[in-house]
Amino acid sequence: MTVDHASGVHLYDPDGNEYLDVYNNVPCVGHAHPHVVEAVHAQMQRVNTNTRYLQPGLVDYAERLLATFPDELGHVMFTCSGSEANDLAMRVAHWHTGGTGVIVTANAYHGVTETVATFSPSLGQHVPLGPHVRLIPAPDPLRLGVSGAEFNAVMRASVQAAVDDLQRHGIAVAALITDCAFSSDGVHPDPTGWLAEAATVVREAGGLYIADEVQPGFGRLGDGWWGFMRHGVIPDIVTMGKPMGNGVPIAAAVFQPELLDSFGARIRYFNTFGGNSVSIAAAQAVFDVIEDEHLIANAQAVGRQIMAGLLSVTANDAAVAEVRGSGLFIGVDLVCDRERWTPDAALASEIVNRLRERRVLISASGVDGNILKIRPPMAFRAGDADRLLSEFDAVCTQLRSEGILH
Structure with a gap:
């Protein structure tokens, strides 16, 4: 159509x-929500510029967004798309851990930048995975043939096997990254709990856990703002995008602040359109509607x-x-x-x-x-x-x- x-x-x-x-x-x-339309229209008539200039709206939104996260997550950086947010998250993971190894589910999708595409197997065989990438099964109890504690054990063992294989090939682990609804793997928001164990395995190997909330975030799962909360795990980094501006391009990565101490001091990162005035106005309006309605x-x-x-x-x-x-x-x-x-x-x-x-x-x-x-x-x-x-x-x-x- x-x-x-x-x-x-x-x-x-x-x-x-x-x-x-x-x-x-x-x-x-909702499409063309009047509150979002009006917020974008009003901001366009005032100014639209980048984050080089002080803007109260940007700070207000950042504080409002961060208030939805556990206290451990306290720093946000804005981008234009979920792909960029995941790309940035991986840059920080590489810098902080010194590793390059990435663990994802068997048919994961995390974006389309050159870096992120190498660990997005759902893009197909003509977008080859990088040699630094290891796959774990989709969290599908039906086809794994296990449930309960046995399911958690199988998933934990699969993550451990991926870590071991990376290390056997001389590749240090940078991160496990998961979409908390496992959409491309076939929609598996449940069972919950196993991600906490998986994150422990990765952290013991020196890596980070990145929660990709681009699809399940902002309350879509009907149980709090973020999908990772259902699993009882606190990620090192959380990424988001798609619904954040109701179609106006805006995305972000939220970090445990200590991850950015060295990165922020030594790595120059700037995103021209990330966090621009109009996109922030759209995101603020979306937040309003989620709460008010x-x-x-x-x-x-x-x-x-x-x-x-x-x-x-x-x-x-x-x-x-x-x-x-x-x-x-x-x-x-x-x-x-x-x-x-x-x-x-x-x-x-x-x-x-x-x-x-x-x-x-x-x-x-x-x-x-x-x-x-x-x-x-x-x-x-x-x-x-x-x-x-x-x-x-x-x-x-x-x-x-x-x-x-x-």
Whole structure:
């Protein structure tokens, strides 16, 4: 479809046809939110400049943002994109640890700069991983065949194996970096807890733990502001982007301050557009809306509504291996063989396309593209969820009658 304009959780094509947006996490408070639009417009009329000049708005926003983090995280640096934030985080990790080794999950995505692309396996085989990169399995209990304490032990052992292999090849560990919703791996916000153990392994080897909150952050998971909090771990660095400005480019990296003592004194870093006046105004307005409209609580309530509805609709479908998620970040795992949990990307594509024909937009994720990804703006309300579930039910009924879903 061609997008002409948008409002709230709705997109419109040039002919005025409306589509329900159940995929776009960038405009987290809703497309064209009037408070964000007005804040950007007002700031554009005053001044838009970079952080070489003192600006109270920049300081106010930095303090407001940092107040959402544990006390250990107390320094923020602004960039334009999550890719840049992860690039900066890795530069600091390299400088602080003296290492270059990076550990990521099997189908992770962390950005598109040359450095970050080397540890973003989801970009595909034509973007080769660096020799300094080691992969651990996606945190997928279904396919690992373990749960509870055994799952934690398997994940911890996989991180330890990655550390050992790096060291065996003479590569010192710089960081473990994870997307706390594991979106590209197939949406795995649960189980929680194992990341704390993984971070311990990496720190014992001299590395850092970096929480990539570009996708799960700002309350999308419906349980506090940041995904790492659900795991009971305090990262060394946290990165964020995408929804931060509701589509206006702004991102950031938040650090434990001691990491920047030497880096700040010896390394020249400046980002011309990072933290510019207009982007900060947008970010401040997004923060206002999240708080004023109680969007974190909304993400929790509406997410539970969607999860319950999906489980009800698919209760008798063997092709649905699992419905999982947290808040407004939900995955539906589709398989064609429940004994081996063989991914069914064709079925996922069929459902995505048929929903689009009914003017409901979702997507698919995972290394095999078999995970339906439901990730609407956080302004998604109960009535929107009702419509999604009704259309999803209609598509499933149609597919069952054709013998495609069973």
